[in-house]
Amino acid sequence: MRRRHGVLLTAALLAQLAAGPSHAAAPAPAGWESTDQCGVVRSGDTPLGGAEVTLYQAGDGEGAAPRVLARARSAEDGRFTLDYRRPHDPRAVLYVLADLGRPAGRAPQGAPPDGAGPDGARRGGPAVLAAVLGGAAAPPELVVNERTTVAVAYALSRFTGPDGVSGPHPGLQNAAAVAHNLADTGTGDVAALLAAPPNGALTSTMAEFNTLADLLAACVTGGACDRLFDLARSPGHDRPRDTLRAAVDIAHDPGNNAAGLFDLAATTPTYRPALPAAPDAWTVALRYDGNGRELDGPGNIAFDADGNAWVSNNYRYGADPAVPVCGGRTVLKFTPAGRDAPGAPYRGGGLYGAGFGITVDARGSAWVGNFGFQGDGCPVDPAPLERSVSRFAADGTALSPREGWRGGGIVQPQGMAADRAGTVWVADCGGDSVTRIPEGDATRAREVPTPALSKPFGAAVDPAGRLWVSGNGNDSVQVLAADGTPERTVTGGGLRRPLAVATDSRGYAWVSNSGILPVPCGNTTADDFAAAVGTDTGSGPLPGASVTLIGPDGTPAPEPFTDGGLFLPWGVAVDGDDTVWVANFGGHRVARLCGTDLTACPPGFRTGQPISPPGTGYPSDGLERNTGLQIDPSGNVWLANNWRTVPVRTNPGGHELVVLVGAAAPVRTPLQGGPARP
Known part of the structure; x- marks a missing residue:
């Protein structure tokens, strides 16, 4: 077990x-x-x-x-x-x-x-x-x-x-x-x-961290050990017997007895500043921003074998949201502790306005899709620049030509994935097709027509080597064999404006349904997307916000999952316990759902049932509008603050990555066909 x-x-x-x-x-x-x-x-x-x-x-x-x-x-x-x-x-x-x-x-x-x-x-x-x-x-x-x-x-x-x-x-x-x-x-x-900054007084994490320290002090000097251990005990687990184990239990189940633990911490006010009120959950969220002048609209994250985070970047960095920015021409690489890797950020290789597409292949090369994102007012014509992917060696050396790797039907690329054989897949959002790059050889790239898909967006490889691609434009998912042969088209199950796709170790696929977001590719414009985002008033989950579970045979669950903090779902990832994590493009929260391995869930839980607190999920004021979400070999959950909470169209980009420390079961990286324990 x-x-x-x-x-x-x-x-x-x-x-x-x-x-x-x-x-x-x-x-x-x-x-x-x-x-x-x-x-x-x-x-x-x-x-x-x-x-x-x-x-x-x-x-x-x-x-x-x-x-x-x-x-x-x-x-x-x-x-x-x-x-x-x-x-x-x-x-x-x-x-x-x-x-x-x-x-x-x-x-x-x-x-x-x-x-x-x-x-x-x-x-x-x-x-x-x-x-x-x-x-x-x-x-x-x-x-x-x-x-x-x-x-x-x-x-x-x-x-x-x-x-x-x-x-x-x-x-x-x-x-x-x-x-x-x-x-x-x-x-x-x-x-x-x-x-x-970007932590400190800008978020509540420092105060929360001190409050957790006060909680342990309630036992160490306050003598309230029994009360601490009773409150920290997770359902179905043994009662902790010391302060270290109590703190580990809280880290594993941060939504358990959150208010009671806060009340206990208040009895021993040792460390300051502390929280003024109880949190919904005791997740510890750190912000990373590299050198403070490089992240602008981070789109997605991919980890290499050493746990370094490669990050796509929508825009060229600009501190003033009112000043127009053009497409980003860098790819970021962060060490596992959130610092810039040597020489990063990296340039060249055709990079321009990268979107949600980034992956690391079996040889350790990072691939980035050049979608052509740019802010309103940028004078550059993105059309010639949105038809390529870029490739980088582990040290940041560009391995693609100045114009990027073109051909194979690449048009406004979004989601990307790699398999164990080194094949790289690209969802061509603007071309209603998929590009297959066998063994990472871009000269052999070919277009795979997917007539059942409109606006292909998210992409994930399952343990059998099959590709799963979401169709944001027609509420569907396409399954392709490892050689690119279409196997089946999935509809129903609550699929509604789907975005990201993730597979688990058993071959099930999890799809995030934004419900309202039309991705700006093909005949859909940035104005259409911005108008949909404008319907987010912060008052509650938006219509259709959910996650759909699809079996390995392509059969979707009858109903989607809608609780646990699902507000405006975008990024989705599965951890080493097959537990499901979902980012939101609104609501400042992360959802955590019981996966297909029930032994990793609280006693009595069903697949899809929220482990994060119903309604609130795991909230954090360090989060803004999140797209990418991925899990590293240490069990940290990384999220991309892609847009500001109140975006300005000239430069809507957010400027940080956010990491929930130790929140998930570790995953072997790079991810190449369902999660596995390291």
Whole structure:
């Protein structure tokens, strides 16, 4: 059975804190460098003495046991020193657990003192704090507090198992790097990226992060451990037994008991600023904007094998929405932690006004569709520039000619997908056809007529190598065999102005129905699209907003799914548990639906039932109008803020990517035929 919501740290991990020969640090291999790490355990400004501090090397691979590298006990002032041998592997992820035992004076009547079991062996107390060393240079003094614990719980939420933290490369290493975007382990403060624009005071995430830290402090110094564990317990799961595991449970099920958890956090106001009111869900949403002068209308995202995010860009960057912008001539590449990759953004290869089309093929090349987007008032004629795709090597070198790869019927390309054989598919929105590029050889590109489709838009390959393409103009989906032979046309099932398509590991297809949005290609204009967007008053889901499920045989479910935060659906992706995630081009929210693997859903749930809170979904004021949504090898959900909430036609583009940290089950990348666990 597939692990559901991540398996939490169990007693086996904390038992390693017990003294005795059987729990001694493992001998270090010859040649490891001796070093030491100073640190301090604190709650806010209060030092915490007497903590059992253990340094681990995370297991290399799913389920692999972590290695104990060193142990110490914090002094009265909270300080400790860990003497250890630094692992030779530069990819090793190190993390610290500080077990405070049971808060003084809080042991239940009749319980053994200080977390001891009936045999006197230490079992670990309810107050456990954590910090991660991997993913950044070790600070001169490591701070372990509630903030660093929340950072570990969210960023590494998908890499915990019966014996501790473990996972495959690159997801585990990338997750460790993301943890440093949340908390500064050298100071215990909010990390610089979270504290400054486009985050900081511009969104509520920093205040939410501090409130989560207050929630753990309610147990660590406030003694309200039992109440925390009762509220954090997810339906169908064991009750957490320590603060770290409680925080991981909240990360996995952020909509569970959200109001009650907020009330508890308010009892121990340790970190500021904090939320003034309870959130609908405890998702942690980080904004990334690269150098702050490059993203303008990000359309979609595709991940390479290392978890780097390639991003299509509608417009040339412009800070003033009233000044007309022409089509973007760059493709963005972000590291897994949200920084510009070396040399990025990349230019050339025929790029102009890229839309929703971007994919990474089996050889690691990134492909981008040049749709010809531009703002009102741009003097460029886009017609000659909207008939190509561009290709880039992993280092950003353009592999397509100056005018891009043309031919094969490419006209206003939108959705793109690649299969395991290296074939690249392009949905030609303006040509009512599909282009097939066998083995990534653009000189062999050919047009595949799809007369059953009008305005092909979204594209996805299933595990059998078949292509699924949505027809935004005639409420349909076309299925093509791996060689391009049409197999079937799907209608019904609630298909209404469909946009994105995603397939799961079982061959089912999930289609987002915008309900109202006519994509601006062919005989549909940007004015038509803008008029439809103008009907979004923010008062509630728009007509036809839903998701359609189609079986591998092409049979749609009788009724579409309409709840869980589906407002104006666009991007859709399936995670490593076959759970479904949906972005919205309005409403500032993400929907999460139970997929076809019911073992990954809460007990009693049905396929399509919302896991995110009904009505609200997972909202965030960091979101604007989102198009692309994809999931990386660490389980982070990435979204493209494509348009501003109130768009101006001269330059409607948004300027950020938004990442829900650790929210989903990790996915092996690049995506080439249904999701798979790394």
